[in-house]
Amino acid sequence: MIRFTGVSMEYPRTGLALANVTFRVNRGEFCFLTGPSGAGKSTILKLVFMEERPTAGEVQVSGMTSSRMRRSEVPVLRRKMGIVFQDFRLLEDRTAQENIAFALEVTGGKRDAITAKVDRLLTQVGLAAKGTSYPRELSGGEQQRVAIARALVNDPVILVADEPTGNLDERATRGVFQLLRDINAAGTAVVMATHNLELVRRTDYRVIELNRGRIVFDSAESAAREDSSAPLPPSVA
């Protein structure tokens, strides 16, 4: 599903962001990316949705390879995945319904099908009654739910979430996280970058910890080595 092979990423101004990173995320897996600010979590996510191309190594996502992929193929990949950010990235002058519908219209959805799907997604994220509200009329948690509903419009096989709970209070965090777990339970792979170690501790999902652009801990590898239940990384335990 997602495979990083010897991936390095160097920015001209800020220098090395990732150094020789190798890992894979399987279909239907839930994977946390943790680590301090600047560790390379967001860079990994940008490489997954091909906003960036690696300076060395290769990224493969859903059958598409970074080194062979043309710019015109990026939209094809993004229609197979959903992307969620800490700052929601909703269009302020559109209602919740319109924000979700917009993602379908952009990809050429039919009008009747769009209306039905938007209603279904709003119900799925628990906002059926708030479809006509503008983002400024919604709480942070509700805005993130709209963003998640928008990310689900194309029935993605991968959901990429960059600090989705970073701007939310404890209660909203729990709600949004439960939503992501439900989405994962329905078969979508979820890769979530987070600083919230409380969330990581609460589950037995896979954890990849990064520091200065390198993987310093991968619970999947530890589990394979020790053939036991995956221990938490030192920073989480």
Next chain:
Amino acid sequence: MRLTAREVARGFRRAPLLSTLSVLTIAFSLFAFGLFGLVALNVSRALRGIEERVEIRAFIADGTPIEAVSTAMGDIGAFPEVAHVDLITPAQALERAHKELSEFGDIFDASVLPASLEIRLRPGSRDPETVKDVAERLQTFPFIDDVRYGEEWVQKLYRIRNVAGAAGLVLGISFAVVAVIIIGATIRMAVLARAREISIMRLVGATDGFVRRPFLIDGFLKGVIGGLFALSLTWFASSIGSPVPLQFFDRTTAVLGVLAGGVIGLLGSLLSVGRHLRHV
């Protein structure tokens, strides 16, 4: 297409001030270009009027039989450069002299004015070299005493025409380039104002073509509206603001001018959005 139209309308509605400023900027850029075009058109028309007066006068020796002159007129009229040939008799020459130089009327006498052939040239054959060449050929006729065509005057006229043409071309291109830059910058502001929307469109899987389309239509429409506004301003300036009567653009030129506004708007959008998309 309906979505594209809606996005264009939304762009206008969301930033009405920026949209109005864009249209006005395009309008005033094209207005400056239009005013220059109007001046160029009228200068070129005036020069064409003067050019039409380029003529060659071949003086006929006294006592030349009229048959010989008639035959020569046929031959000269067959020159590809010649539009028409007229015979000016001494009496006609006297009449003209009285009319054009009335203060010297009493010193002219038909006996001192020779008959002559007045040769007018076709458009495109009035440059100094062609005029000189025709004049030299006329001199080969045995009964032609002298040929005059105001050599210096023709050369001066052509120099003015060439300088005016070159200046016009340079100024015209400069105005057009400035218009494209200003319009591009204006549309870039509109693109930047919608940068967030563009990044979201790309995140949810919109193709570059899809992202670009509303901006191109937006740029074209603003260009056409700006072009119409510029045309009205130019007309107003030419008919009311000018101390001398000026010829205005014909209908085809006016339509082409407005369409040029649209194309400039389209190009400005294409450059601005293209540049933006390469960086997101």
